[in-house]
Amino acid sequence: MKLISIILCNFRQFYSKTPEITLASGKQNTTIIHGNNGAGKTTIMNAFTWVLYEKFSAAFVSETQLVNKRAISEAKPGKAIACWVEIVFEHDNKRYQAKRLCRAYRNEENQIEHGKSDLYMQVAGDDGRWSPPPEHPDHIIGRILPESLHRYFFFDGERIEYIVREDRKNEIGEATKELLGIEVLNRSVRHLMEAKKTLETDLRVIGNPETKKLLKEKNKIEQEIKLLSRRQKQIDQELAHHGDLKREISSRLLEFKGVEGLPQQRDLFKGQIVSTKAQIAQSNHGLKRAISSRGYMIFLSEATAEFREFFGDLQNNSELSTGIKRQFVEHLLETQRCICGAKLMTGSPGRKLVENWMDKAGMADVEETAIRMSVQIDEIEKQVVEFWKEVDRQQANIEQLRYQLSTIENELEALNKKLRSYPDEDIQQLQKRLDQIENKERDLNRETGSNSLQLQNLEKEIQDLSKQINKQEMNELKQVLAQRRIAATQDAIERLIEVRSRLEKQFRASLEKRVQHLFAEISFTPYIPKLNENYELTLIENTSGEDALVAASTGENQILSLAFIGSIIDEVREWSQKNTLMGPDSSTFPVVMDSPFGSLDEIYRRQIARIIPQLANQLVVLVTKTQWRGEVAEEMTNYIGREYVLSYNSPKQDCQEDAIELGGEVYALVKRSSNEFEYTEVLEVNSDDDF
Helix, strand or coil: CEEEEEEEEEECCEEEECCCEECCCCCCCEEEEECCCCCCHHHHHHHHHHHHHCCCCCCCCCCCCCECHHHHHHCCCCCCEEEEEEEEEEECCEEEEEEEEEEEEECCCCCEEECCCEEEEEEECCCCCEECCCCCHHHHHHHHCCHHHHHHHEEEHHHHHHHHCHHHHHHHHHHHHHHHCHHHHHHHHHHHHHHHHHHHCCCCCCCCCCHHHHHHHHHHHHHHHHHHHHHHHHHHHHHHHHHHHHHHHHHHHHHCCCCCCHHHHHHHHHHHHHHHHHHHHHHHHHHHHHHHHHHHHHHHHHHHHHHHHHHHHHHHCCCCCCCCCHHHHHHHHHHCECCCCCECCCCCHHHHHHHHHHHHHCCHHHHHHHHHHHHHHHHHHHHHHHHHHHHHHHHHHHHHHHHHHHHHHHHHHHHHHHHHCCCCHHHHHHHHHHHHHHHHHHHHHHHHHHHHHHHHHHHHHHHHHHHHHCCCCCCCHHHHHHHHHHHHHHHHHHHHHHHHHHHHHHHHHHHHHHHHHHHHHHCCCCCEEEECCCCCEEEEECCCCCCEECCCCHHHHHHHHHHHHHHHHHHHHHHHHHCHHHCCCCCCCEEEEECCCCCCCHHHHHHHHHHHHHHCCEEEEEECCCCCCHHHHHHHHHHEEEEEEEEEEECCCCCCCEEEEECCEEEEEEEECCCCCCEEEEEECCCCCCC
């Protein structure tokens, strides 16, 4: 999972819609978010977990009061206020948009009522169009980064030591199994056992439903489909209108002198993006075509090996003839004359010898068929090699095209930045107008995807209702089939348990070595981390020649926890690349840390600041001004790709204002609010290469 961006709207301290917070990745993989206590650092960390899992950290108080107070106060009684957070992320070369939304309103008694939250998801295709995912969003998120693991990747740094405390050790084991893929096997075993129980239970005939009730529900859903379809037509019209506006503005930009060909270059980049996406789609199609037409051949290796062994045994045992045809032997017996001229009279020894060749000659057809099959098998094995070459070629081509696409998109964004900050205000305004139109198009495309998802779900409900209406009693054939399936499920259960045992033992030993290495790199103590068969993590010392448990301090537990997380990421990254049959490659992980330096001394602060950018593919750190000082800033500066400031607006008349200097500019951390409400603004720190 690579986090792309996050937007908050009316979520706790953040009034209305915040600017898009784009998160760094690549070589400069660290995003730093500065803010004083109470400004919203913990809110941002919990915004991630709320969207993905509807979970909050221990430090997040008043979990039910999510909607911004100012937004509710300004709303009319009975009018719902939407509170939402949107996250865009990538995984396995696919881009996802996850959005969780809840609403609150003030009732007639002036009391605030909150509704339940809903999660929406869309997936972007190579053509840039957004569409609903093929399965439930929770299932997709759970497969990419399971819910039971979220506290290991989105956590309060000052409380990270809880990970290795006694009451959390069992969770460590379960979390590790999730990342390893062993939990996939566990779930498979559980599902098979549930299936076995179901199969062992006699199928009962479900009574016919109430037809009138079902028809009424069906009619209601059909009306919803009609409304959504009507809205989709409106969206298509709006998109067409925005397309016309974009073309008009682009033409006006071209008319300006002195823009150094930037609009033309931007149009060139956009054309290259469209072309590259088309090439990616074409390569994906070629890959799918190769797999669908020749992929089956890779599963024939055992069958071909078995055939070659069987054919070789026949040849070695002289059970195959050397080309003598059965018809030839029959002719010799009919004429009673051997090829040597001797007579083959009935009952003579010579005739009996020739008759013995009848059985051997009968294998000639088998030999001929086997030879033909050998030739065909040779051809199949050649095609398998060619198949893998084609797969490698297409995958390498897709990877190269995606890299090329990313490069072009980055160049386009840099060019747009130049136009936004161009000295001529008219050019700035036109570019900003283009940005607004493109953002609106993006929102409309996402709404299209959301509508498509709802339409699919409603159509499925229609189909289910139709099936229920037309349902008839089931016969006993299904019960007979269940008996055969019981034996198959039991065999599968036993095989999966054996695979799980072997994988877990191998992985655990390798993981322990990584934890020990990383802990020793950070800590100056002689303690050694140990990981037992239940994945319980402890510290021991061996100064007396015998292992003895260590009562670790808070700082040591923090370091041990970070070493554990970093080791898991390294190990699973390598493991998943080698063992892709265990499931999707889960080798990319983000880490979002709130105040990771609070209780550490200077030495450990420097060590942690040096190590954490290397722990994960992507790092988001939320810090106060006092935490971002000296050794921390010094060690992490080279890794920073994005930087933001949370500017807290205080309604207090006598509030003590505060600021932080970053990159030669001063940003307000605390300032006087322009109204009676408190709220937080998100400010992006300008980098040196913005223009």
